[in-house]
């Protein structure tokens with residue numbers, strides 16, 4: 001089945017909220033999921049008729065950022081996260097972005113592995129950044 005990455009629709013907010021609830025201790029509110037600005041990119045990701053992922057990023061001039069990447073638990077480990085990121089990286093290239101940035105918990109080895117495989121490199125750490133006390137690893141990808 002083909003993966004479809006589309007603009008987030010207002011009607012999808014509850015499904016996205018449900019998806020995030022299962023993945024993050026401090027889930028995003030509906031307001032956070034919907035809050036936007038001219039630089040924000042919000043995508044819902046479907047496999048057939050099933051919403052399997054959510055992505056939020058930002059492109060400001062020649063800088064890109066990954067703000068949220070989430071794949072529904074039952075659909076993890078099937079290459080969906082990698083496909084979403086590859087989509088965003090090629091979108092950034094088309095926009096003339098030079099660097100893509102993200103922050104990830106130092107405890108989240110799965111995500112760090114995914115980002116490293118795609119060429120992201122650790123650029124720094126923010127100590128005890130997250131509410132669970134874990135450090136944030138700042139990673140960057142030069143395009």
Ligand SMILES: CC(C)(COP(=O)(O)OP(=O)(O)OC[C@H]1O[C@@H](n2cnc3c(N)ncnc32)[C@H](O)[C@@H]1OP(=O)(O)O)[C@@H](O)C(=O)NCCC(=O)NCCS
Nearest residue numbers: 023068069070071076077078079080081082110111113114
């Ligand atoms: C992190 C996340 C987005 C990855 O999405 P995914 O669809 O499960 O990942 P993929 O199947 O595309 O796997 C991509 C890479 O991740 C790594 N990976 C996947 N499962 C892994 C595991 N159990 N252990 C270690 N690394 C793993 C591998 O490097 C894999 O690459 P490979 O298949 O070439 O070996 C997903 O697990 C998720 O939503 N997690 C909860 C939310 C989160 O932590 N988001 C990221 C921080 S903002």
